[in-house]
Amino acid sequence: MAPTVSSAHSKLSYPLYAADFDPYNPDFLLVGGGGGSSSTGVPNKISLIDTSRRDQLTEVVDVELVKGEDSVTSLAVSDSLASCLTAFAGINSSIADQKAGKNEHLRSFRIGLPAKKGRADGTTVDGAEKPASQPQSSQALGRTALFKSASGTNNETYQRVLRFSPAKTPGQPRIAAIASGLAPENEIIVFQPTPIPTQKDEISRIDLGKREAADLDLNVNVGEKEGHILAYCTDDEVFVQQLPGSSKPASPKSLYRTTESTTSLPPSKRPKFRAVRFLSPRYLLLLQNRPGRTGADLLVLRITNDLSQSRISLRKRLHSSTKAAVGLDVCHLTSSSLNEYQIIIAVAGQSGDASSIEVLTMDYSDAGVGTFRPCTLLRNVHSGPLTRLVFSNFIGPTLPITKETPPQFIRLASVGVDMNVVVQYLPLRPYPLSSKTPRYVLTPPGRSEAMQTTFSVFVALVVVSIVAFLMQAFCEIRGVVPPMLGAPNWMSPRMRNLVARPWILGENISSVAYSDIPVAAHSAAEKVKEAIVELPSDIANAASDLKQKLQDLVHENSQLETPKAIIVHEASMGELSTEVAADADLVQRETLKKWEELSETDQKSWKQKLIDAGYWAEQQGENVLEGIFFSGLGGIVGNIVGGQ
Template sequence: MAAPIPSAEIRLSYPLYALDFDPQDANRLVVGGGGGGSSRSGVGNKLTVLDASHVDSLQVVSEIDLSRDEDSVNTLVAGPGRRANSILVYAGINSAAEDVEKGNNKHFRVFAADLPAKPTAEGKIAELSRSSLFSVADTDAYQRLLRISGRVGAAATGTIGRPKDAEIAVFDLPAASSSNPAPTLRGKVELSKEAMDMDLLQISDDEHQLVYCDAYDIYTLVIGPSSIRGPHLIFTVPFDHGTGATDRPSFRCIRFLTPGFVLAVANRPKGAGAVLQGFRLPKLADLGKTEKEGKCRLSVATHLPKGIARGTGLAVRNLSPPAAPGAKQDDAQFVAAVTGQDSSITLFTLDHQAVGDVSLIANLFPVTTFKEVHSGPISGVAFSPFAPPPPPPPSSSGDAPPKPVHHLKLATIGSMGNTCVVHRLPLKRLPAPAPSAARSRPEKPAPAAARYVLALKSRKPSARNLFLGIALGVAFLALLLQAVIEVKGFSPPIIGARYVTPSRWHSPGLYYGPDGKYTALAIPSASAAPSSAVPAVEGVLGEYLAAAASAAASAAEGEGEEAKKVVLRPFVEEEATDEGETEPAVVVKVEVEAEADNDETQREPAKGWEELSALQKELWKKALKRAGQWTEEVGEAVFKGVLFGEIGGAVGGAVGAMVA
């Protein structure tokens, strides 16, 4: 059994709505939130830096109390740079209601959080600047989304009353050492619908790509050094024309994997579950061209566990990131965490494979699910940064040095319980690939970069359900076949199909007589031992059974002087027709005779059914069928053990003429 994943938890004094790890220190976690102003609740607004270096605990490093008249912290990003010995934190906080009504909403804030030199010392958090990026007149608008990559950022509005006024503001950040840390607005993108989620990625030294989604569409735009190209519509959720459903899955989250792939969470209608999907993005040169060239394509997809009705959050981490923005992405594993409405976290792994200039994503498999992580909804999820460390130097003693244990931290926050939980996910280093034997020159190969993957094993799709479905299908067909042969009388009552089906479906057969009763027909021969229960067969076959049983009983008791045998013999008799004329007709009678009767009367000897010729068998079947004593459904097995006088001469001719 695998060891449990260690986790640490802390409960703060205010609701948490945003979080982010320090990009340069995986042990520093910044969280923020609050009550949203004194008019809404008595809980204050705060920003807190936590120490996540301990396995079983989280500790507060620094904290700042924000104005109770202003809104709570809605978005938060820890900047990549340092200002002296401080982390730069960018947050979205609406100004006081009086200022917002006057059109003066300084929603974009910049903070500097000190990093104490000693673990026991407390740091300070100071606000450096506040500015406005949006031009939305709606007083209910707020900074709902914030993404920063390098020194370029994007912020999207959240609009409650007027969603058509939604927009995305693109801005530049000054150097961390600049005396004025306020952003410089580069441009605004007006949206017809509010962005549900977005992500930003640096794709070269001077270019960034932004991708965002609304409920049913995915858009992308390219941010160049002097222009913004887009937005370009690259995907629309299609309707299911096969079922005629009017509802479609809707996007909830989207994240970049590489410049060529994104990962998105879509929720199915009416809380029917969530889907995690990977899309291949179109080439930048194809954007704005034909509809086919400018669209992204679905590459991988998987469903979240059945108990999760809706996905609420998504975080992604590349365990083998490229050395620089725009560099080629080699083989790598991505770890994705999806939060659900039931306070659960489901981990997935995804492989990026590169062969020459061709890249693809595959093997999107679930790893595990953490259930009921928080006492209420999960309001944020984030992975710690991870850069593969260099391989350890060889030991001076010649022994292999111990392998260090590396972890990837996964942090989540809950707004209702005021809690922050950090899980430590173990990683393992993959062995370096063997160098190629075919080399033009005997050069020493450069050491391959270390590649890490999640140490937890993912669960590949199992064929158990398929095999179980096939087995159930075969069992159902077997039961159906058994029911059919029971209804037709060819099987004893194993499942009792004749007891639950209409009588008009029933037919006599090997095990059921013409009256529909189960008889297990077996015709004894004249020499067989007497039977205490003669099968209930009507007509001449019934007479034969009774006579054969009587003869067998007499022979066993020694009552007769000569052995008796019972024979079915045909006779030709005149039969009146409906027109008043007569015509020959064949009748079958049961005769009980001595063994020597054939010699005295010069009759043809009686034969068993197996001894009759094919012609004799056909004539007998036609004769018994015409007399109403036998049908095709009964089968030939009923004749086993019966002695037949031969049909020949005029009798055979009469039978042939009548049944032809």
């Protein structure tokens, strides 16, 4: 059953393009946007939103940026204290500064916080920890340009992506990565997030050429090499780069490339990667749009331990209402002692003028990731394009839990050009319920893949058994098979008289027992065998009878007082016919030759014809043929005059 999701929204005075939660206090959401450098009068701002109430969002800090500069294109919170947080943003300089070769696209700010109402785990902040009820003043910390193209003139370079490594505890060092867009030569830069980063703070710089990074993500590395891992994707390829903490990083490695990119298909006919997120240090989640706004897919990329190879281990097509995906984020919930945890996945989709959010879950263990499990579909979240989707960081309550432990929620925020901020509150539950030190999940974990396969096979066997049982019972009732289950006796006498039929074989062929069938079959086989053996002798006897009848005809004709001629004609298909001619003139009218008058070739030919017709055999000798007349028409004339 889908969880009950509550939501709150607030409309600001400017279009929104970026958002991020305070990593250590989910009550605070930072958003940014604006009208850019145009003269529309729409300001460029960064606002702090209080999300502590599930029925209301409140704007508590409003930072108006310099007029004439560009709007906020990317935004992330790097760290926070009780009284303030530090944030970085992507903001282009004014058009005049850009033409002068000065585009300070990376900005840092300190945003004052109001009094905390609670920690991330839901507990109340002690009085000694509470800051003043009014937030401290906010201020800009610094601005700098890291992209090489930012010093050029007449280009549209902007900071399209800004991402930090995962936050665990306050004060823990984090690294950041930015990617450029619309630049003559695009780049990805990984750096230490000091207030004003310089080249000394750079960890890695990747040249992309004309290609752009659609998205990137950072995670902590595991195994022999400590440090971090950078993953990024272009339209058709996925890369990773190891970022050791104490040595120079190696070159990025290509992990996966779409098959369509190697064909002659135009770019508009190819799928494109839209976003990438780490599920674990060795599993990547990819969001891919199908060509022609025909849908989107989620892909899980499994990476080898040495980060040299990968394969697609899981794929899921998103809801049919999603024509094109525009955003992706994931949230890792707390883990158990066996390193089992649940991952919440949110995908923003666009369909016409409305934007929706599909929420899924996936279970993870040391054995690998589970399957995608749909959770809920949030329709019509924004009336226009959704520009940013972000989860709050879930830290979890203090363990062991008690009756005083408050309910736990995860927040999912989205912003759009419709100027609306929307926060969804997803209720979490402890798992297992009986444990005092549970982990938290959004949906109850599903069965493992092996258990799911075993269960599916068992269900299939049960279904087949039930169908076979019903078929046997039906056939018994209709009298098709002998009764084994006694199915006709299960019915009432009235129904049995209307539906049931006696066993057909038992009623109509009762004289044939089962034991007789093999005997009958054996007898029939013996008869066939005898007929085959006798067939050659029968054929020989038939030929002998034919020759005997002809000899009898010749003998009887020789006993007559008046000589007659016997004419044997060879008809078509090799058949023979006989004719007895009483008129001797018939013999004189035909062109005849005696056997001894025939040439050697004609004799050889006639011998073969006589043998084939069964009138003569070689063992009879040629003396039998002497005195017989042979017609030029292919017949045989026997002149019986004088015993010939």
